[in-house]
Amino acid sequence: MVNRYRAARKGLVHNYTNRLTAFEHTPKPDSSSAQNLLIFIGGLFDGLQTVPYTDIISNALPETWSLAQVHLSSSYTGFGTSSLLRDATELAKCVTYFRTIKTGKIILMGHSTGCQDVMEYLTGPGHKKHPAIDGGIIQAPASDREAIVMTMDPSQYLHSVAVATKMVEDGGVEEIVPRVEINGVMPAPVCARRWLSLASPYHDGDDDYFSSDLKDEQLMKTFGALPKGSPICVIFSGEDEYIPKTVDKQGQIKRWAEVAKNGEGRVDEESSGVVDGASHNLAGNPEAVVNDLVKRVLLFLYSLSKDARGLEALLN
Incomplete structure (x- = not known):
């Protein structure tokens, strides 16, 4: 089982830009x-050491790799x-910094909304300027909109969208939506712009x-726009509590891979897949479940580095 209370970790704190660290x-x-380097990006509410499997991945990495958890303005x-745009801008600064001290490959790994950050970095506005x-x-690529719809009463959900829309129309783009209007779904201040970004039904x-x-x-603008030299690995959690049970997760991977093929990008279908029995962030999951996730991550990294010996050892 993944231990909720983990031992202290040794590491280096990098100031990759003003007031932000990795x-x-x-x-x-x-x-x-x-x-x-594997740069790890958490999801909503995440920060340093809040996703329980990062230590395990770090421990499993070969000596030529290390894992760095990035702190963004959107953390916690x-x-x-x-916004995702701000996240991508800060991630670009992080990658630029590490390029000055690392000579090897750099991979972005996102969990939950960190997955959106990876896609924003690779395909969003201004992505061609990113290093x-x-x-x-992308691990646990859940739709915030579908998760919110699962959580909120339908009438309350539509009312919250209407309230945020009116705030934007009245010039209150960055004003905080009253907590009562979003029914406590997000126990943190959320402005009208970000609520619509997360929840818009349109x-x-x-x-x-x-x-x-x-x-x-729509997918052609994202998965179909993946750059040629940056393949991605998609890892769903089989029992993800934030994804509707009606969603065919393996089907999603296949669909995204096909869309990527219509562009210049690639979804690595060998390492991608569904981790059976896994919850959203694998907290409290059995060791075998966590190991399945770790194996997929290593398989992807080994395939990129063309480390045949390491790949053979992993598969055996």
């Missing part, structure tokens, strides 16, 4: 050989007044990357 795990005796409860990365991993929210009802022409 914590690089250094659990191995000689970390100087770790020139390849800051997401409600931030290139060697690939991306499929036009900036955060709406993974909803199961998106049309192919």
